[in-house]
Amino acid sequence: EWDRWLLMGLIGTAVGILGFLIHQIIDSLIKLKWDLVENYLQVSKRSNLYLSTGQDGNIHMTWLCALGFGLAMVVLSSGSALLICPAGSPCGLPEIIGYLNGTSIRHLFNIKTFLGTFVSCVLAVASGLFCGPEGPMIHLGALLGCGLSQLQSDTLGIHLPIFTRFRNSADKRGFITAGAGAGIASVFRAPIGGLLFTLEEVSSFWDIRLAWQTFFCCLMATFTMDLLSSSLCGFVYRGHFGFFEAEKRILFWNLLDMNILAFIPTILLGMLGGLLGALFVSLNIKINKLRMRFFNSIPKLSLRKTSKLQMRTTTYYIFTLLMFCISPHLLLCVAAAALLIENGKQGIAYLFKRGTHEEFGYASLCTALAFYFILSCWTAGSAVASGLVIPMLYTGALYGRIIGLILVSIFGVQTNEYGAWIDPGLFAAIGAASFFSGVSRLTISLTVIMVSILS
Structure with a gap:
C-alpha cells in the first residue's frame, strides 16, 4: 500500500500548490485593479478635476475605470467557462458529487476542463463578483486526484506505464474523493474539515x-499551502520560509466566558440562518431556471448576462463607497469601504x-447585507467558475453583526466578564455559520471548518 499513500501525498501537495497559486494570483489582480483606480484618481486630482460636490477626483471616470477592468476579467472568465470547459461551469461540485455516486x-x-476552470475561477473572483474560489478548488482538487492517480491523458496522448494497478473505477473514485x-482543506486550512466535508457531502x-x-x-x-504562504506574498519572497505567523490565522485569541x-440571540440567529438560507436557495433556483431558459443555450447571451452582472457589481462598489467616503479620490473610506473594497x-x-x-454602523451593514445577498444569489450559477x-460566510456575518450591534445598543459596551459575550464579532461568526448551514x-464539517477559521 506504500504506492497508494505516496500518491495521496503527491495529490495533497499538488492541491496545496494549486491553492496557493490561485490565492496569490487573485490577490495580485485585485491589488492591480485598485492600484490602477487609485492612480487614475491621483492623476485626476493633479489635473484639477472636481466633482460637482467640490470634492477632488472624478467618480464617474473612476467607475468606468473599475468597470472596464472588471468587465475584461469577467468576459475572459465567462469565455473560459463556456467555450473551453462547459463541464466546469459554474463550479463543478455537483458534477463531482454525481460522478462519485x-x-x-x-x-x-x-485537461481542458482543468485549465478553463482555473482561469475562469481566478478571473471571476478577482473581477469583484460576489463569489469565492471554494467550489472550483474542490473541482480542481478532484481533477488533480484523477490525473495524478491515472497518469494518462487521451487529450495529450500520454499513458505512463506506472501505477497501472490504480486504473480502475473504484481506485479512481477514491483518489478523486481525496x-x-x-481542495476544501487547502482553502480553509482545515484538514479535518476537508475529510468531514467529503464524508458528509461528496461521496x-x-x-x-x-x-x-x-x-x-x-x-x-x-x-503545503501554509508552508508556501509563510514565505511568499504576491509572489514576493519575504524571507520567513517555514515561519507560521499565528496572528494572521487566529482570529479569536482569548477564551470568552459565556x-x-x-x-437566546444564538437561537435567533440559527432560525434566521435557516429562513434566509431557504430564501436564498429558492431565489437562486428560480433565477437559474430563468437563466437556463433564456441564456445558457447561447454562449454569447451568457457572456452578455454575466457582463451586465459585473456592471451592477462595480456600480454598487463605487457609488456605495461614495456614499460613505471621507476622501473619495483615495478611496479612504469608513466602515462601508472597509467591507467592500477588500475581497x-x-x-x-x-x-x-x-x-x-x-x-x-447600521447603515453600512444593512446596505452591504441587502446588496450582497441579492447579487451573490444572482451570481451563483452564472457562466463563471x-x-x-465566501458569499455565505459574508452574508451571515453581516446579519450576525447587526444582531450583535442591536445588543450593544441595548446593553452598551460591556467590559466586565459577565457581559463580555455581547460582542458583534462573536455574533458575526455565529451568523456566518448559521447562513452557511x-x-x-x-x-x-461546517462546525469543524468554522473552528479552523477562528482558531
Whole structure:
C-alpha cells in the first residue's frame, strides 16, 4: 500500500500548490485593479478635476475605470467557462458529487476542463463578483486526484506505464474523493474539515482505509499551502520560509466566558440562518431556471448576462463607497469601504474581529447585507467558475453583526466578564455559520471548518 499513500501525498501537495497559486494570483489582480483606480484618481486630482460636490477626483471616470477592468476579467472568465470547459461551469461540485455516486459525465476530468476552470475561477473572483474560489478548488482538487492517480491523458496522448494497478473505477473514485477533500482543506486550512466535508457531502462510498488516506491527503494540502504562504506574498519572497505567523490565522485569541443569555440571540440567529438560507436557495433556483431558459443555450447571451452582472457589481462598489467616503479620490473610506473594497475573505475577517463594537454602523451593514445577498444569489450559477462559501460566510456575518450591534445598543459596551459575550464579532461568526448551514445543510464539517477559521 506504500504506492497508494505516496500518491495521496503527491495529490495533497499538488492541491496545496494549486491553492496557493490561485490565492496569490487573485490577490495580485485585485491589488492591480485598485492600484490602477487609485492612480487614475491621483492623476485626476493633479489635473484639477472636481466633482460637482467640490470634492477632488472624478467618480464617474473612476467607475468606468473599475468597470472596464472588471468587465475584461469577467468576459475572459465567462469565455473560459463556456467555450473551453462547459463541464466546469459554474463550479463543478455537483458534477463531482454525481460522478462519485455513480453518474458518468463526459469531459469532467479533461485537461481542458482543468485549465478553463482555473482561469475562469481566478478571473471571476478577482473581477469583484460576489463569489469565492471554494467550489472550483474542490473541482480542481478532484481533477488533480484523477490525473495524478491515472497518469494518462487521451487529450495529450500520454499513458505512463506506472501505477497501472490504480486504473480502475473504484481506485479512481477514491483518489478523486481525496483530491476533492484536499481542495476544501487547502482553502480553509482545515484538514479535518476537508475529510468531514467529503464524508458528509461528496461521496457515499467509504471505508476506514480511505478515510485515513483522505485525511493524509488533506493534511499535506494544508501543510503545503501554509508552508508556501509563510514565505511568499504576491509572489514576493519575504524571507520567513517555514515561519507560521499565528496572528494572521487566529482570529479569536482569548477564551470568552459565556453566559446562558447568549443562547437566546444564538437561537435567533440559527432560525434566521435557516429562513434566509431557504430564501436564498429558492431565489437562486428560480433565477437559474430563468437563466437556463433564456441564456445558457447561447454562449454569447451568457457572456452578455454575466457582463451586465459585473456592471451592477462595480456600480454598487463605487457609488456605495461614495456614499460613505471621507476622501473619495483615495478611496479612504469608513466602515462601508472597509467591507467592500477588500475581497470577501478580508471583509469576513473585519466582521469577525472582536472588540470592535461600534466600528460598523447600521447603515453600512444593512446596505452591504441587502446588496450582497441579492447579487451573490444572482451570481451563483452564472457562466463563471465560482464558489458560494465566501458569499455565505459574508452574508451571515453581516446579519450576525447587526444582531450583535442591536445588543450593544441595548446593553452598551460591556467590559466586565459577565457581559463580555455581547460582542458583534462573536455574533458575526455565529451568523456566518448559521447562513452557511442554512444554504448548504452541512452540520458537522461546517462546525469543524468554522473552528479552523477562528482558531
